[in-house]
Amino acid sequence: MEATDNDLMLAVRYGDLDQFGVLFDRHHQRLFDFFYRLSGDSASSEDLVQDVFLRMFRYRKTFDTSSEFRGWMYHIARTARVDRFRSEKKDPLLKHDGTEKPASPLRVVESDERSALLQRALLQLPPDKRELLILARFEEMKYEQIASLLNVEVGTVKVRVHRAIAELREIFLRISGEKPKCAVKKSEKILRTT
Amino acid sequence: MRCEEVRENIADYLAKTLREPLESQTSEHLKQCASCSDEFDELRTMWADLGEIIVPSPDPSKTRAAILAAVAHESPAPNRFQKRRFDMKEALRAAAIIVVLATLATGASLYLRRRETPSPSAPAVAKAEAGHVRGVPSAPIILAEYGDYECLSCDSRDMVRRLLQKYPDAIKYEYHHFPLTEIHANALPAAMAAEAAGDQGKFWEMHDLLLASHAKWSHSPQAKQLFSDMAKQLGLDENKFNHSLESSTTEAGILLDMKTGSALGIKGVPSFFMDGKKLELGPGAFEQVDHLIADRLKMLQAR
Secondary structure, X not given: OOOOHHHXXXXXXXXXXXXXXXHHHHHHXXXXXXXXXXXXXXXXXXXXXXXXXXXXXXXXXXXXXXXXXXXXXXXXXXXXXXXXXXXXXXXXXXXOOOOOOOOOHHHHOOHHHHHHHHHHHHHHOOHHHHHHXXXXXXXXXXXXXXXXXXXXXXXXXXXXXXXXXXXXXXXXXXHHOOOOOOOOOXXXXXXXXX | OXXXXXXXXXXXXXXOOOOOOHHHHHHHHHHHOHHHHHHHHHHHHHHHHHHHOOOOOOOOHHHHHHHHHHHHHHOOOOOOOHHHHHHHHXXXXXXXXXXXXXXXXXXXXXXXXXXXXXXXXXXXXXXXHHOEEEEOOOOOEEEEEEEOOOOHHHOOHHHHHHHHHHOOOOEEEEEXXXXXXXXXXXXXXXXXXXXXXXXXXXXXXXXXXXHHOHHHHOOOOOHHHHHXXXXXXXXXXXXXXXXXXXXXXXXXXXXXXXXXXXXXXXXXXXXXXXXXXXEOOOOOHHHHHHHHHHHHHHHHHHO
């Protein structure tokens, strides 16, 4: 049976340093995705991935049998990101000005362009909501794990996820110039038939 | 179910983490309530659309190389004793593998009778190989002990302390577990208590405390409770300690130590090895080991 992340990290902690390469192979893309979705910046995301793995290695003694690797990794990832941009006095990950002009609806047909629009919409979401949404949607983290990571109640996470996705939709519609609904709303249909 | 309740459940519904009967109730409501259904459809579409964001896949080779270089930097530096230490480690690993294979082949083992036994995991193997160390990790001579906390003769603390005082740079003392579970009911839980404390960085503190308070817990039916009290006394996080005390990972490491010890021919405890060679010690153990270390150092220096 394949060793779990926790087993591998404990092995590293107790001196089997070779296992750290296995953890890198398993998680480097996931971490890169996390930073990239937050920032849209490939170069800084790569730097942060390296920083996180170096920190995990440096702090390996703090990982114990009661730890959960994924939560521990994201905790370090968030700290690394904050430290990095505190030292640079600005955080390109946290920018959002909401001043994007609407794009032509015709441009929304190609999947690459749609991807870019979605990324732009995500970047215009307030940073706390953006991070929460990325953790919930892409990082395969349960709401309980996110709550623990962000140090808030599980119920709060759920409410915020709901608000974040609703707000993201508003932003996306605004910058894409897309009409709110292409199909007839079920509620309208019901109204017409009654 | 009311619309407000459905909204509370939307995050779980999107993430497909809503449990029954809430999922059925929410689905039913969405079929009936056009307003909620519209809102949910819109959010679900957005949730799905997020998956369309294209993320590049950069070549990880440079980052990987930088990280592995940092890892290699912390690995022990090669020296004239490294080959010998490596051989010892390989011997232990081979012995462990042989025993594990033999166990699998026969389908039975002395220690597997207790209850369902966990497989040795990567950390268990790493811990069992490394043992717990006192003295200089890079010292030229390895003195390894296989001990049982419930065994009255296993308190080698005084001997080890005197040896480490006399040869501060020459000895690496390793402690490995060999609880005689057939005759000492509390020996395995005691070893697990030491490991559980080790998970919080206080293996040696618990090791010393277990040996010092042997009379108190060795025949107690509430030994685990006493170990928890000792953990508290050492300032450990009690919940974490109790979790480790019951953890199959903790147990697997100890079982691997025992299997390795068996493969090395241990018949009783305590058993000592110097650089992989079993020592036959009688009364006056300190003087005997002292003499052997002195001889060994002379031999190493002459090379």
